[in-house]
Every structure is written in structure tokens, then in C-alpha cells.
Amino acid sequence: MLNSDNLTLLLKVNGTQHTLQIDPRVTLLDALREKIGLTGTKKGCDRGQCGACTVLVDGRRINSCLTLAVMYQETEITTIEELAKGEELHPMQAAFIKHDGFQCGYCTPGQIMSAVGLLAEGCPSDDAEIKECMSGNICRCSAYPGIVAAIQEVRQMGSFESNMRS
């Protein structure tokens, strides 16, 4: 098979610069998981429908399966691995645990990254509006009530960015 890893790419992920030899057709999701080894970001549908692959780019949430890694040389990419600081969980991670915001957990990294992105965008206070804003993240276990409760708790704390790299 032809080796097409013919592009040198610099990606800044969680504050660390990575130099990758990469096929220009590789998605950001596959670059994170297969090239850098950050497997916290999950591949669910691989076609933009489930949100399991959500990461932050310059603080904004995106589906990393729908976009190419080569587009992100000048950006700050944040994945779920960045949220906890050692043993200290990010407030959103702690709230998901407290409110049973997951069951199998497969959607959870994407849900948490999307929730963190939503709060940075200016989270609505109404449950129905939060559900709408989180509608790109699907949970096959239907942990939605716990997810909304977790987001509400962190929204009310108002200090959700306290241990995010800016």
C-alpha cells in the first residue's frame, strides 16, 4: 500500500506541540487518537451524527470526525485529557459523576467537552434550551437528565473555566 503520510503537520494539543507525519486526508479525530495517542476522544458514528468526538478548538466545540487535521496548525486544541489536573477533576467531570450523567460512558468525553464549550459560549438557564444546545451529542444510554443536571450545577457555580488552559 502506498505510504501517503507525506505532510509534516504541527498540532498544538492540550498545550503540547506535536510534529506529525500525516496523510493530508486524515481527520482531526484520527490524528488525535491514532497519531498522538489521545484516545479519550471517542469515535462513535464517524459521520457527524453522535458528538462522541467533540473537542474544543480555540475554546469552541467541534466534531473532530468531520474535519481534517491539516486545518488546525494555528489553533489550540483541547481534549478531555486536559480537563483533570492530576487527581483534581474538572468541575464538569465531577458534576457528571455526582449526577449520574453517564452509564456506559462511551459518549461521556464528547458530552463533557460539549458542555464545557457550551458554558464558555454562555449557557442558557433553561433546561429545554440546554437540551437544545446539547442536541448534537447523542447518548444511547439516555443519561440525559443527569447530563442536564450536571450542566446546571456547573453553570450555577460560574467557575467552570478555572482549570482550563486558555
Ligand code: FES
Ligand atoms: S464520531 Fe464524530 S459525530 Fe460521531
Ligand code: FES
Ligand atoms: S452513557 Fe452510554 S452512550 Fe451515553
